Amino acid sequence: MFRTARSKVQTWITAGAGTIAALFVAGLMGAFGALPAHAPPQLPLDTAIDAGRWRVQPVRAYVSHAKVYGVLMKPGQKALVLEADMTNRTAQSDKAYFDVFKPDGLALPDPMPMIALTRDETLTPELHPGMTERMAYVWPLAGDAIVPASLSFGVTAEIFKPRDNLYGMPGWFNPYRLGTITLPVADVPATGS
């Protein structure tokens, strides 16, 4: 009688060990997940920032009331413009720079910016490895939107995986917020053009 009870307990423990371990690990992960996350750091403006596949150096930000770098605006709209020097850090020509910058705390009619090469107003050209080009991110805004004098932009980066989980191909995945840059925003009134 006593012996059978002991073996029963043993069986229960043996069979339940996996479940107990799983519950323990899940509880631990939950506890770590509930910790307050680190706020993304403030990034320096005077040095280039390595953000995943791009090396970026923000230059200036302003609000334009007229057509800027060939980007047309609807009547009554203005545009928030961020100019940055971008360098492709990867081994091949690429144009996946749409999500690198995002202004914080502004209501954007369209979250996707228009991006132009400042050299000749080409819209969203591919950037080639190691060749730095100045790009202008243009977000159209409602004409009465209030833009603070100092605006922060979130910088998004991705991580490189030499083999992805599906095909084993190299690629850039898992975008995360690398940090924040804060720039003064000038207001450029419309000139005659």
Next chain:
Amino acid sequence: MRIRILGNLVILGATVVLSYGMQVSKPHYADLTAPIPADGAMHDTIRARSFDVRLDKVVFARALKTNQFGRQKLLTTSGLWAVVTTSLTATAASTTVADGTWQGPTGLRYHQTERLGYRQDMPPHGVDPGLEKRGLLVFEIPPDQIRGASLLIAARQFGPLDAQARISLDGLPTSADGQPADVLPEYDLDAPPPQGKS
């Protein structure tokens, strides 16, 4: 009894080693489905699956002059423009040749430029069997990517297991520091063909 246990252990160990070796030496999916290269040199005719290509001339320039929507435009770059002239023929049926990549000596891949917009003489090139056609490819490259470079030409950009012409550019004249021997200040894309040498 002991020998049997030992034997089992040896078999287990051998299986682990073999499986690990197979896992480590497994080829990449990207390599298994990569384009199949057809190698050649400048001025040779290279036979890819659906087209033949011959690289005739490479001209370097600091700026490109082009006509966009009836407006003269001077396109500059932080590196150099490389204007590559090829002769293209289809092998069996009319087809298109759309993809050009300048591969630097260390394997950096410079895709053909998109800054020219739509032009009649830019890729995709429609080619027909038996009719030789001049096909232009324009690249933006840094000057240090010229020596030891090669040119990759394929029918489309993502063509797994399709042929890709791989033309070695060793014949380009460069000076001791790798800079091209002859750089035009400006290349006019709308001028009639013979411009510059190389």
